[in-house]
Amino acid sequence: MQPVLLVEGLAKEFFLHEQRKTIPSCSNVCLESRQGKLTAIVGPTGAGKSSVLKCIYRTYLPSAGRIMFRDRSGQSTDLARADEHQMLRLRQREVGFVTQFLNCLPRKSALDVVAEPLISAGVNRTAARTSAGDMLARLAVPERLWCVPPATFSGGEKQRVNLARGLISRPRLLLLDEPTASLDPGTTDLAVKLIETLKEDGVAMIAIFHQPDLVRRLADDVVELAPPMVVKDNNKECLS
Amino acid sequence: MSNRILEVCGLSRIYGSGCPLCVESTGPENDTNICPHCGSVVAVHGVSFDLFRGEILGIIGESGSGKSSTVKMLYFDDTPTAGEAVFFDNGERHELFRQNAAQQRSLRNKRFGMVYQNPHLGLNFQVSAGGNIAERLLMSDLAHYGEIRRRAQELLLRTEVLPERMDQNPKTFSGGMQQRVQIAKALVTRPPLLFLDEVTTGLDLSVQAAILDLILEIQQELNTAMIVVTHDLGVIRLLAGRTLVMKHGRVVEAGLTDQILEDPQHAYTQRLVASSL
Numbered sequence: 160m161q162p163v164l165l166v167e168g169l170a171k172e173f174f175l176h177e178q179r180k181t182i183p184s185c186s187n188v189c190l191e192s193r194q195g196k197l198t199a200i201v202g203p204t205g206a207g208k209s210s211v212l213k214c215i216y217r218t219y220l221p222s223a224g225r226i227m228f229r230d231r232s233g234q235s236t237d238l239a240r241a242d243e244h245q246m247l248r249l250r251q252r253e254v255g256f257v258t259q260f261l262n263c264l265p266r267k268s269a270l271d272v273v274a275e276p277l278i279s280a281g282v283n284r285t286a287a288r289t290s291a292g293d294m295l296a297r298l299a300v301p302e303r304l305w306c307v308p309p310a311t312f313s314g315g316e317k318q319r320v321n322l323a324r325g326l327i328s329r330p331r332l333l334l335l336d337e338p339t340a341s342l343d344p345g346t347t348d349l350a351v352k353l354i355e356t357l358k359e360d361g362v363a364m365i366a367i368f369h370q371p372d373l374v375r376r377l378a379d380d381v382v383e384l385a386p387p388m389v390v391k392d393n394n395k396e397c398l399s
Numbered sequence: 400m401s402n403r404i405l406e407v408c409g410l411s412r413i414y415g416s417g418c419p420l421c422v423e424s425t426g427p428e429n430d431t432n433i434c435p436h437c438g439s440v441v442a443v444h445g446v447s448f449d450l451f452r453g454e455i456l457g458i459i460g461e462s463g464s465g466k467s468s469t470v471k472m473l474y475f476d477d478t479p480t481a482g483e484a485v486f487f488d489n490g491e492r493h494e495l496f497r498q499n500a501a502q503q504r505s506l507r508n509k510r511f512g513m514v515y516q517n518p519h520l521g522l523n524f525q526v527s528a529g530g531n532i533a534e535r536l537l538m539s540d541l542a543h544y545g546e547i548r549r550r551a552q553e554l555l556l557r558t559e560v561l562p563e564r565m566d567q568n569p570k571t572f573s574g575g576m577q578q579r580v581q582i583a584k585a586l587v588t589r590p591p592l593l594f595l596d597e598v599t600t601g602l603d604l605s606v607q608a609a610i611l612d613l614i615l616e617i618q619q620e621l622n623t624a625m626i627v628v629t630h631d632l633g634v635i636r637l638l639a640g641r642t643l644v645m646k647h648g649r650v651v652e653a654g655l656t657d658q659i660l661e662d663p664q665h666a667y668t669q670r671l672v673a674s675s676l
């Protein structure tokens with residue numbers, strides 16, 4: 160079967176105008192992601208693991224390389240070059256991203272925050288809230304918190320809400336950036352079980368894990384990123 | 400069928416007599432929007448973008464960068480010196496700046512909505528909150544008294560204005576409450592396109608948050624396309640999927656909002672983002 164995502168020669172560097180500096184983040188990254196498989200990205204701090212995920216999601220503009228995504232209809236799009244409306248459509252229907260932090264509206268209850276991706280995909284509100292409750296229960300978020308906005312939640316509670324929200328719509332491709340970093344061993348196990356059911360459902364995943372044993376438990380493929388390169392200093396080039 | 404609701408091309412507005420050097424002597428590279436040769440203000444130049452049905456587009460930039468001027472022209476509060484804009488509605492194509500005054504008024508009353516930073520621009524302080532909404536419904540050809548009253552009540556309820564406030568004058572309301580009435584007034588005709596110019600600026604943070612929540616809820620319910628003008632990066636982060644960055648009348652950068660905030664490309668955007676951290 161063809162991969163859902165094929166990344167070839169991906170590089171990202173940041174040019175900081177003020178300091179006239181180019182900061183390399185990742186380079187020549189190649190990876191593949193297949194239905195029902197989890198690809199783990201590993202490497203030392205600063206190797207650009209998160210940058211790879213952000214380039215795929217287009218939070219970062221890739222500096223080089225191709226990011227070929229095959230959608231449900233079988234059509235391929237280079238995410239490095241897709242226009243913004245295409246990207247927004249894919250984010251809504253096919254590509255999900257669970258980051259470490261929850262960014263949501265202050266007044267919305269946890270249940271609504273989790274239900275939102277389903278609602279914006281056209282599922283009716285009642286059905287969406289029912290599955291949201293199911294997700295929260297599977298991650299052991301106490302029911303008394305469901306109707307409270309997550310703003311006041313603990314780090315681990317927030318992260319579970321964030322996970323529930325990211326996993327609820329079963330995207331075709333799911334990006335996970337340290338989704339269990341602030342969970343205790345018990346809730347981490349619940350998250351692992353949930354990720355396993357997503358795999359069974361055929362979701363392709365690319366993940367960064369804080370804990371090495373999670374890589375062993377969940378990854379079908381491991382991509383290792385080289386440590387960062389030295390910073391190019393454009394000032395020096397200007398002076399010499 | 401395309402999802403496009405608005406297509407803006409080369410929108411420009413020069414205040415003053417203008418001279419052949421106005422455009423080349425202004426803009427971000429020249430660090431001014433005032434022509435040194437003739438003193439005209441190049442408030443907006445060559446602004447192009449499109450907007451899809453139900454999409455929220457942010458416009459961000461420092462004071463005087465031309466954000467308000469841009470939406471004012473699209474809402475017919477002001478006339479461009481150059482440029483085109485096409486509004487796609489029910490299979491029809493409206494060339495905004497080639498329409499006569501009556502056609503423009505009709506679009507403004509029925510198909511567009513505007514919420515201003517200054518409630519005095521959006522509300523009539525001679526009449527009650529309910530009266531303000533009735534006014535707009537009358538302009539959109541609805542004449543049945545009971546129906547007008549019902550719709551006004553429904554919208555005020557939706558925007559969380561207390562029912563007993565309906566017959567009071569908005570003059571006596573808090574800033575946040577006045578904005579809610581403005582939003583209710585703008586939305587009562589269920590326009591497919593809404594402009595919001597700094598609607599939360601100057602309000603308390605908690606009031607701001609509640610209004611942003613409300614805007615997003617309504618956008619999801621009614622699938623209203625919106626252009627949100629603000630100098631607050633937090634507002635576009637919560638509301639807008641895509642964002643334009645303006646400086647001295649020009650769009651210096653456009654992109655997905657998270658990309659603009661996390662990987663800004665233009666020197667100006669980098670400074671703007673850095674200064675807000």
Ligand SMILES: Nc1ncnc2c1ncn2[C@@H]1O[C@H](COP(=O)(O)OP(=O)(O)OP(=O)(O)O)[C@@H](O)[C@H]1O
Pocket residue numbers: 414432440441442443460461462463464465466467468469630
């Ligand atoms: N009627 C007018 N006559 C002359 N100059 C004008 C007029 N309206 C706007 N300008 C000028 O056009 C430029 C753009 O103004 P605009 O109101 O669009 O800025 P803005 O980006 O909305 O700023 P702010 O964030 O302060 O609201 C400014 O330099 C302003 O002084």
Ligand SMILES: [Mg+2]
Pocket residue numbers: 466467468596597
């Ligand atoms: Mg303004």
Ligand SMILES: [Zn+2]
Pocket residue numbers: 417418419420421422434435436437438439
């Ligand atoms: Zn001039």
